[in-house]
Ligand SMILES: C[S@@+](CC[C@H](N)C(=O)[O-])C[C@H]1O[C@@H](n2cnc3c(N)ncnc32)[C@H](O)[C@@H]1O
Ligand SMILES: Nc1nc2[nH]cc(C(=O)O)c2c(=O)[nH]1
């Protein structure tokens with residue numbers, strides 16, 4: 001059984017695939033925060049910008065089989081002629097609590113490339129086409145290689161220097177959104193300065209928030 005908070009068609013807003021048309025599938029639940037505001041301060045991840053509790057979002061629900069969920073997600077991709085490869089991004093919450101090889105295979109059978117946004121604390125099933133790891137605080141990584149490492153910046157217990165030697169193809173710093181425009185402007189400035197001083201790292205802005213497309 002898969003528990004889905006919401007699913008929607010949009011553009012990937014972040015990282016190396018920013019701007020790419022994508023079906024987003026957001027799983028419920030996370031291993032680093034309950035999702036309740038009362039627990040936020042004491043959670044292992046304290047800055048989450050996402051509601052991942054329950055199955056009540058747009059196109060959310062409970063799906064008993066991989067094929068039922070894959071069919072549901074495929075229906076969100078524009079079906080008319082296109083030269084683009086269909087792309088699904090599994091996120092959450094923490095997708096690696098629920099994503100398994102049968103679901104990846106079912107998406108491949110519909111012609112999709114499969115991307116994952118994960119906090120990196122759980123081992124991934126085989127078959128993922130684009131793996132994005134976003135470390136959180138002092139939590140140990142179970143994944144030390146992949147397509148992109150996208151570190152929310154700054155985090156006092158997750159310094160970029162710690163991740164720079166790992167086996168990823170792309171390294172991004174993404175300014176932490178604290179919900180306050182003035183604070184956010186300072187954070188973007190700080191992040192920009194780090195990338196300029198350390199050119200291994202590129203800036204990832206959350207373009208969906210800037211452009212307002214979801
Ligand atoms: C909501 S998380 C879900 C996937 C997974 N649990 C993870 O943390 O990577 C999706 C992406 O949003 C990023 N993110 C979450 N809260 C953020 C914030 N306040 N500012 C910037 N990025 C944030 C995460 O680091 C991750 O890259
Ligand atoms: N447009 C858009 N791009 C995203 N990239 C990662 C997201 C996420 O919440 O995992 C996200 C999201 O929520 N919306």
Ligand code: SF4
Nearest residue numbers: 030033045048093119
């Ligand atoms: S690990 Fe991801 S989903 Fe979980 S609380 Fe942190 S940002 Fe949110």
Ligand SMILES: [Mg+2]
Nearest residue numbers: 013049050091
């Ligand atoms: Mg998001």
